[in-house]
Amino acid sequence: MSQYERMNLPRGLAAGTGAALLVTWALYAVDPGRGTVAPLVQSGVYVGLAVLTARSRRAKVLLVRALQRHVVNPIVRALLACGLNPLGLALLETRGRRTGATRRVPVGNGRVGEDFWVIAEHGLRAGYVRNVVADPRVRVRLRVGLRYRWLPGLASVHPELDPLAVQRRLVRWHPLRALNAMNVRVLGADLVVVRVRLQSGDGGIRDEGHRPEPVTMHDGAPSGTRRNS
DSSP states (O other): OOHHHHTTOOTTHHHHHHHHHHHHHHHHHHOGGGOSHHHHHHHHHHHHHHHHHHHOHHHHHHHHHHHIIIIIHHHHHHHHHTTOOTTOEEEEEEEOTTTOOEEEEEEEOOEETTEEEEEETTGGGSHHHHHHHHOOEEEEEEEETTEEEEEEEEEEEETTBOHHHHHHHHHTTOHHHHHHHHHHHHHOSSOEEEEEEEOSSSSOOOOTTOOOOOOOOOTTSOOOBOOOO
């Protein structure tokens, strides 16, 4: 059993929290005139989330999910609808597993060729991940060239893949992806990999019985199996 399991900390949380604290105080060092209140509050939030994760991952997921659902996600969706995307995000559209209604959630832009990769921070607790399990037909709204477009795709959940390894390959020194990766680690509790096989056409997915093909590893694509910590 690793030290992370003994402390009930998911792998990547310590590194993500450390990176968040480093960024917070680096920004303060650049402009110390703004005072220490904001960086101290931010630091307290990051440390508090780590402590909450160690005490109860379920409580952390409930807290973060409530903030995302009622505060963060509506703002991000509104910005994306206006064509504003300072954080380089995308929208993932799924169908509600119980209601059948359309659900849209902001996610990091993890496109690599015809694959779109998402590191779900709440794992199988995330509503959109459970929606994917029930119905793999999804759409992704992201920038294609100079325009934002909806692309249909087939999604699948891959708990056998190491989310941290996939995340590292996605980042590849891309600053916005690195920022998103940091936030996912800080806010997450049980990371899991979701893969969307994008379709180039603008229509829906016609073969409703088709399931995503198994993950194939090739040069330039995310890879890595989950390690037993």
